[in-house]
Amino acid sequence: MRFLDVEETRAHINVDNAQGSLFFPGTARIDPALLTEGLARVLKNQGVRICEDTSAGHIGKGQVSTNRGPVSGDTIFVCLEGYSDTVTGDLPGLEGRQVIPVFSSMIATEPLSADAWDAIGWEGRECLGDTAHTFIYAQRTEDDRIALGGRGAPYAFGSGLPGDGRVPAEVVELLRTRLSSLFPDLEVEVAHAWRGALGVTRDWCAGIFFDADQRIGVARGYAGHGVTATHLAAKTLLDRASGQSTPLTALPWNDHYSGQWEPEPIRWLGIRSMYRIFNIADEWERVTGAKRTSLLARFGSRLAGLHE
Ligand SMILES: Cc1cc2nc3c(=O)[nH]c(=O)nc-3n(C[C@H](O)[C@H](O)[C@H](O)COP(=O)(O)OP(=O)(O)OC[C@H]3O[C@@H](n4cnc5c(N)ncnc54)[C@H](O)[C@@H]3O)c2cc1C
Numbered sequence: 001m002r003f004l005d006v007e008e009t010r011a012h013i014n015v016d017n018a019q020g021s022l023f024f025p026g027t028a029r030i031d032p033a034l035l036t037e038g039l040a041r042v043l044k045n046q047g048v049r050i051c052e053d054t055s056a057g058h059i060g061k062g063q064v065s066t067n068r069g070p071v072s073g074d075t076i077f078v079c080l081e082g083y084s085d086t087v088t089g090d091l092p093g094l095e096g097r098q099v100i101p102v103f104s105s106m107i108a109t110e111p112l113s114a115d116a117w118d119a120i121g122w123e124g125r126e127c128l129g130d131t132a133h134t135f136i137y138a139q140r141t142e143d144d145r146i147a148l149g150g151r152g153a154p155y156a157f158g159s160g161l162p163g164d165g166r167v168p169a170e171v172v173e174l175l176r177t178r179l180s181s182l183f184p185d186l187e188v189e190v191a192h193a194w195r196g197a198l199g200v201t202r203d204w205c206a207g208i209f210f211d212a213d214q215r216i217g218v219a220r221g222y223a224g225h226g227v228t229a230t231h232l233a234a235k236t237l238l239d240r241a242s243g244q245s246t247p248l249t250a251l252p253w254n255d256h257y258s259g260q261w262e263p264e265p266i267r268w269l270g271i272r273s274m275y276r277i278f279n280i281a282d283e284w285e286r287v288t289g290a291k292r293t294s295l296l297a298r299f300g301s302r303l304a305g306l307h308e
Contacts, residue, residue, distance in 0.1 A: 001022055002025070015183070054068050058089055062076070098202075101155075101197035101198070106149035119186075135150065150175055157264060158264055159267075167195045199226075200224075202261050205221060207253055274304045281293075281297035
């Protein structure tokens, strides 16, 4: 990791009002759709059967009920992340109110003109993020758009799910505003918007569980950082199921119990208040040019159960 001053930062990406940045040269980015397709192709070639449009309901020892009939197996892994509450069963790590779905939403612009890219730079196609409490993340895509994501209307009462992935207009507008704050001179239309659910536990930490009697494993709670973490979790679940002690089964997220979320409406009020507080804290820190995290933001983190 290297610290870049204002000039160096703007030589990479000409972000308005940049104060400096931290540069991680080892960062990589992936196309999640290509990853999913590639994974499916490899598994099918190995003889694995993938059943799409099939919802699991109850999960018991050796058997899962689904909307298309029961499925049986010696060992069952439940990896539903933000959708963990859609199944029932006496499952380790899923005993009620342990994981809630929090939404992350993204926009992608139309492809930018060559002139616009000349002004912005971003030739290294680095992953870009800010350190706001209501942070955003962005990248220059292969086809020269800007894809930018963040939160905004992140939780629906009663752990509601993101449905068909359509994003409310006010969230699209909020993300567009964040894009404009990075590149005020940029004039480009938003071409796409979508959202999905992350699984968040009460202490924002992931956990992996395996019940050796029932032979049911559960992994969940990556809080929006699951692209690589799921790979490690899957390997860990396999080691747990084999009954061996390995370096992976010794990692601290094994059997990590995060506690329970509060019942509604306290949960909804708490998460809503947390994001409201973070929004005000971001504005306060921006206006006052704060060099440290404000007391308000610390209070918001406490409320959320976030570790600083
Ligand atoms: C907009 C957005 C941007 C993100 N950006 C990043 C990022 O930059 N980096 C990063 O590391 N992570 C990111 N994430 C988070 C990352 O996508 C997740 O952490 C990761 O996908 C978790 O993988 P998973 O396989 O555990 O769960 P998921 O990918 O959520 O898969 C769960 C699957 O279970 C299925 N399902 C739901 N209910 C049932 C049921 N009852 N029966 C059967 N199947 C069911 C769902 O259809 C889904 O396919 C982002 C997420 C979103 C939404």
